[in-house]
Every structure is written in C-alpha cells, then in structure tokens.
Amino acid sequence: xxxxxxxxxxxxxxxxxxxxxxxxxxxxxxxxxxxxxxxxxxxxxxxxxxxxxxxxxxxxxxxxxxxxxxxxxxxxxxxxxxxxxxxxxxxxxxxxxxxxxxxxxxxxxxxxxxxxxxxxxxxxxxxxxxxxxxxxxxxxxxxxxxxxxxxxxxxxxxxxxxxxxxxxxxxxxxxxxxxxxxxxxxxxxxxxxxxxxxxxxxxxxxxxxxxxxxxxxxxxxxxxxxxxxxxxxxxxxxxxxxxxxxxxxxxxxxxxxxxxxxxxxxxxxxxxxxxxxxxxxxxxxxxxxxxxxxxxxxxxxxxxxxxxxxxxxxxxxxxxx
Ligand SMILES: C[S@@+](CC[C@H](N)C(=O)[O-])C[C@H]1O[C@@H](n2cnc3c(N)ncnc32)[C@H](O)[C@@H]1O
Numbered sequence: 231x232x233x234x235x236x237x238x239x240x241x242x243x244x245x246x247x248x249x250x251x252x253x254x255x256x257x258x259x260x261x262x263x264x265x266x267x268x269x270x271x272x273x274x275x276x277x278x279x280x281x282x283x284x285x286x287x288x289x290x291x292x293x294x295x296x297x298x299x300x301x302x303x304x305x306x307x308x309x310x311x312x313x314x315x316x317x318x319x320x321x322x323x324x325x326x327x328x329x330x331x332x333x334x335x336x337x338x339x340x341x342x343x344x345x346x347x348x349x350x351x352x353x354x355x356x357x358x359x360x361x362x363x364x365x366x367x368x369x370x371x372x373x374x375x376x377x378x379x380x381x382x383x384x385x386x387x388x389x390x391x392x393x394x395x396x397x398x399x400x401x402x403x404x405x406x407x408x409x410x411x412x413x414x415x416x417x418x419x420x421x422x423x424x425x426x427x428x429x430x431x432x433x434x435x436x437x438x439x440x441x442x443x444x445x446x447x448x449x450x451x452x453x454x455x456x457x458x459x460x461x462x463x464x465x466x467x468x469x470x471x472x473x474x475x476x477x478x479x480x481x482x483x484x485x486x487x488x489x490x491x492x493x494x495x496x497x498x499x500x501x502x503x504x505x506x507x508x509x510x511x512x513x514x515x516x517x518x519x520x521x522x523x524x525x526x527x528x529x530x531x532x533x534x535x536x537x538x539x540x541x542x543x544x545x546x547x548x549x550x551x
Contacts, residue, residue: 231428233257237437240423246513247473249506252528259529260426266308267532268322269330270299272360274389275321287314294532296501299360300330302532320387325353327502328527328536332469333357333415335498335540340365342412347400347456350377352384354417359390368393369411371400401451404458409546413465416456418449420470420477424535442474449481457485457493462546465496469538475512478537479521482508486518492547495520496540504528508539 233241241257248256268291270277277299284291289310291301303311316322333354338344340363346355349370358368370385370393372378378397385393400416421442426434453468460466470477486493508524510517524539 231261233260233428235428235431236260236426236434239439240426240434240437244473247475247509248528252504252506255530256528256535259535261428263305263308263427263429264425264534265302265326265532266305266311266324267294267300267302267327267330268311268324269297269357269360270301270322271320271356271388272299273356273364275316280316280321283316284311284314289314294327297330297334300327302327320384320389323353323356323388325357326534327532328471328534329353329417330357331500331527332417332467332536332538334361335538336413336415336467337465338362338413342366343410344368345403345411345414345456345459346370347403347414347416347452347459348372348418349395350374350381352381352388352390354415355381355393356384356388356390358415359388359392362392364389364391366392369396370394371396371398371403373397373399401448401455404455408458409461409548411459411464412461414456414460415467416452417467417469418452418477418481419445420449420472421445421474422471423473424471424529442472442476445472446476446481449477450484453481453485457489457541457543458547460543462543464543466541466543467538468541469536471534471536473526473535473537475509478526478539479509479517479524480512482521482524482539482541483517486520489543489547492543492545494542494544495523496542497523498525498538498540500525500527502533504530504533508537
C-alpha cells in the first residue's frame with residue numbers, strides 16, 4: 231500500500247499545512263501502524279505492579295519521560311497488551327501520547343467541576359478523573375448512542391467514580407448550564423486525518439473537502455457551547471486529530487474575533503519536539519495572531535498528529551463591555 235492511495239485532494243493540501251522539511255516524515259507516517267502507548271489507571275492500580283505483571287506476560291514497556299504513568303510498547307506487543315490481564319481489568323488504558331498530552335494540558339485539579347463535551351470512548355475523561363484523584367465532578371457528554379454506552383462501560387470498568395455521563399448533543403450544553411464549569415475539554419469530532427493509515431482504507435475513504443466543511447460547522451457550534459459553559463477565569467482545551475486548518479485554526483479564529491480580549495490563548499510548552507505553532511494564515515486569509523500559540527503536534531516516534539489550543543475565558547459573557 232502506498233501513500234498515493236490516499237485522496238489526491240488531501241495530499242495536494244498537505245504542503246500548504248506542513249512545513250516542507252517535515253513533509254516527507256508526515257507523509258511516511260500514513261504508511262505505519264499507529265504507535266502503541268498506554269497509561270496506567272492510577273485510580274485502581276499501582277504503576278510498578280502493572281509493569282511487573284506485563285513483564286511476566288512478556289511485554290516490555292518503555293517509560294515516557296514527561297509522564298510517570300505512561301509507557302510505549304513495540305508494535306509487535308500491541309496484541310499481547312490488549313490480551314493482558316491489566317487491560318481487561320481496566321488497570322491500563324491504551325491511548326496515544328498526543329491525546330494524553332491534550333488532556334493533560336487542561337490542568338484539571340482535584341475538587342473542580344469539569345465538562346468533557348465530546349467524551350466517548352472516554353480516554354481523556356479517564357485521564358481527567360485520575361488527575362483529579364476522583365475528587366470533584368466530571369460531566370461527560372456524548373451524542374452517539376453506541377459510543378455513549380462504550381463510554382459508560384469504560385467509566386465503570388476504570389473506576390472513575392466522579393463522572394456523570396450524559397447522552398446528549400453537546401451543542402445544547404452551554405445554553406443549559408452557562409458558566410458552570412471550571413474547565414472544559416472539547417476533543418472535537420473531526421475528519422481524523424492524522425489517523426489515516428494506508429493499510430486501512432476505511433480510515434480515509436470518506437474524506438472530502440465537503441466533509442471537512444460539515445465537520446467545521448459542528449465544531450464551531452460545539453466550541454461556542456463549550457465557551458458558554460465555561461466559568462469566567464476557566465480554562466478550555468480545543469483539540470482534534472486533523473491537519474485541516476478549517477477544523478482547527480479557523481474554528482478558533484471565529485471565536486477569538488467574536489470574544490476579543492475576553493479570551494486569552496495560553497502559551498504551551500510541550501515537553502517533546504516535532505511541534506509547529508498554529509497557522510497564521512490559510513488560503514490568503516490572515517488569522518488571529520494569538521493562534522500562533524496553538525500547537526500542531528506532527529506525527530513521528532510515539533506521537534500521532536494532533537492539534538490543540540488552550541483558551542482562558544477572562545470575563546463573564548453576560549457582562550461584556
Ligand atoms: C474525537 S472523539 C472523542 C474522543 C474522546 N475525547 C477520547 O479521548 O476518548 C469525538 C466524539 O464526539 C462525539 N460527538 C459527535 N457529535 C457530537 C455532539 N454534537 N455532541 C457531543 N458529542 C458529539 C463523537 O461521537 C465522538 O465520540
């Protein structure tokens with residue numbers, strides 16, 4: 231399988247998004263299986279004990295320097311990991327490091343009230359519950375029924391006692407509970423471009439620019455809802471696993487212009503390399519300069535391609551002057 235199997239329009243757009251020196255590595259990533267990483271569920275398991283158990287089952291895990299609960303395994307060990315006792319008992323969660331970093335960037339703390347607005351299957355919700363040491367409350371919202379049940383099963387299996395799951399459209403939440411949450415995670419539904427894999431045509435066969443526009447419409451509405459649900463002084467993470475500027479910077483650009491200085495874009499310092507700042511223009515349109523503080527994680531090593539941006543809501547939206 232070669233990269234030329236991917237949609238031609240997708241490949242044509244990439245050089246305008248990814249800087250030239252990184253382009254061949256990004257393109258090569260579509261031919262590799264996704265890296266295998268996991269996070270030990272510290273809500274119900276001891277890290278050293280899980281590692282010892284895995285070693286006993288012939289699985290070696292390499293530590294991640296920036297996170298004590300997270301590890302990388304060889305591609306060849308993926309199947310053994312999914313068959314391990316620790317996995318079936320909810321003591322480890324298989325999750326890409328970029329996804330882990332996005333949830334970590336929210337900075338959730340014990341005792342807070344947190345909203346996860348697009349939550350299934352729950353990888354980020356579970357990390358947030360662990361960061362909060364099961365103290366406080368997380369509202370996890372998911373709109374698709376089958377995915378909602380998967381979310382609820384994971385919440386139960388992994389012992390995330392502070393999570394309430396809601397089967398509902400996240401676009402309504404901001405109006406229903408305005409300025410309620412200390413932090414909001416919006417890991418938006420997207421075209422999943424960074425998960426394209428040439429050996430799995432299902433990963434890319436539904437892609438089109440029309441689909442991107444459809445996703446963008448929903449992402450804008452979800453972000454609007456997320457911002458309404460956020461308390462003044464609260465923090466929001468917007469993330470996707472897409473390269474498309476329409477699903478990333480352009481979604482944020484609209485809200486940044488609308489909210490003006492009521493919103494701050496928080497500078498992030500990823501503890502790993504191979505990142506790019508958010509784009510400052512797309513197809514001749516200049517974007518809000520604050521978007522350069524967003525982070526584009528390029529695929530490579532154990533990292534998958536990812537986009538994230540951390541926002542802080544400085545004032546109440548009820549009293550804008
Ligand atoms: C990128 S996935 C979330 C992954 C999850 N955060 C995790 O780390 O496991 C986006 C999710 O949003 C859900 N979704 C789509 N439209 C939605 C809506 N209007 N409101 C809430 N969730 C929605 C999708 O079904 C999907 O489960």
